[in-house]
Amino acid sequence: MALPATVGTAVPIALILEDGNELQFPQAEIYAQGATTPTATIDLGHKARGSYEADWTPIVVGTYRAVFITYADAGHTIENIVYSRAIEQVFVTVDSIDDLSAKIVRILGLVHENAFIDNTVHDAFGSLVAARVRLFDTKANVEAATDGGSETTGLLSTYEIESTFEANCRLGSYRMKKV
Numbered sequence: 703m704a705l706p707a708t709v710g711t712a713v714p715i716a717l718i719l720e721d722g723n724e725l726q727f728p729q730a731e732i733y734a735q736g737a738t739t740p741t742a743t744i745d746l747g748h749k750a751r752g753s754y755e756a757d758w759t760p761i762v763v764g765t766y767r768a769v770f771i772t773y774a775d776a777g778h779t780i781e782n783i784v785y786s787r788a789i790e791q792v793f794v795t796v797d798s799i800d801d802l803s804a805k806i807v808r809i810l811g812l813v814h815e816n817a818f819i820d821n822t823v824h825d826a827f828g829s830l831v832a833a834r835v836r837l838f839d840t841k842a843n844v845e846a847a848t849d850g851g852s853e854t855t856g857l858l859s860t861y862e863i864e865s866t867f868e869a870n871c872r873l874g875s876y877r878m879k880k881v
Contacts (some may be wrong), residue, residue, distance in 0.1 A: 703764050703788055704743050704769075704790075704791045704792070704793055705762050705791065705792045705793070706792075706794065706795070706796070706799060707792050707794045708760075708794070708795060708796070708797065709760055709761060709762065709763055709794055709796055710759065710760075710761065711759065711760075712757035712758065712759045713757065713758055713760065713792065714743055714755050714756075715730045715732075715755065715756055715757070715768050715772045715790075716728070716746070716753065716754065716755040716756055717730070717746055717753075717754045717755075717772075717788060718753045719752040719754070719772065719785060720751035720752070722751045723752050723841055724748050724751070724752060724819065724836070725773050726754075726773065726774065726782060726785070726789055727745070727772070727773040727774070727775060727776050727778060728745075728746045728754045728770055728771065728785075729743055729744060729745055729746060729766045729771055729778055730743070730744045730756070730758070730769065730770050730774040730775065731743050731744075731768070731769045731771065731772070732744065732758060732766055732767075732768050732792070733766060733767050733768075733769065734762075734764055734765075734766055735764055735765040735766065735767075735782075736795065740769075741766070742758060744756045744835065745778075746770075748867070756856055758792075760792070760794040762794070763794050763795060763796055764794055765791060765792070765793055765794075766791070766792040766793075766794060767789055767790070767792070768789065768790045768791075768792055769787060769788075769789050770787060770788040770789065770790075770870075772784075772785040772788055774788060775851070788836065792815075798809055807837075807839070808837065808858060808859055809870055811814050812837070815834070815837075816837060816838045816840060816841060816843070816844040817835055817837050817838075817844065818835070818840065818844050818847040819824070819833040819834070819835050819836075819850075820833070820834055820836075820847070820849040820850060821833055821849070821850055826869065827867070827870045827871055828871070829867050829870075829873075830863070830865060831864065831865050831866070831867070832862070832863060832864050832865070833859070833862075833863040834860065834861050834862060835860070835861040835862075835863060836853075836857060836859075836861075837857070837858040837859050837860075837861075838856045838857060838858060838875070839856040839857075839858055840856055842843045842856075843855055843856030843857075844856075856859070859880055859881075860880070860881045861878050861879060861880055861881060862878070862879055862881055863876070863877070863878050864876075864877050865877070
């Protein structure tokens with residue numbers, strides 16, 4: 703199984719001993735992809751019923767492997783061969799899954815899913831020169847939005863539009879910024 707992680711955020715590294723042994727001293731050696739020496743070595747503390755855990759905070763994006771070795775002594779010199787070595791992959795990214803989900807929702811709004819455009823300003827030729835775009839989480843919330851309103855229920859994000867025209871109805875520039 704693969705463990706997702708984010709740069710700068712502690713991620714729990716965990717091992718469970720099948721027989722529930724609470725008197726062992728497991729370690730996790732963390733290796734960057736392709737590396738032969740560990741980036742970090744973490745002592746796993748006993749939590750409950752043979753479950754051992756400790757936090758590791760990655761500082762660089764990449765794919766890592768956590769190699770678990772169980773020792774019979776606190777000095778980590780005698781490997782307990784009753785327990786097999788185990789391995790788990792850790793995928794470290796800059797953004798968390800929650801951050802990526804929020805960005806995807808905003809992208810859906812920017813393709814006008816549950817979007818409400820208001821506060822429109824037009825020039826003498828009827829061209830749109832300014833507006834506000836609000837993105838909502840549901841159809842019901844976008845339908846409740848009003849022109850010039852300040853509704854916040856289900857509001858995901860707000861953007862301002864500004865545009866300039868070089869000639870009658872000929873777009874010169876268009877800017878849309880998140881507020």
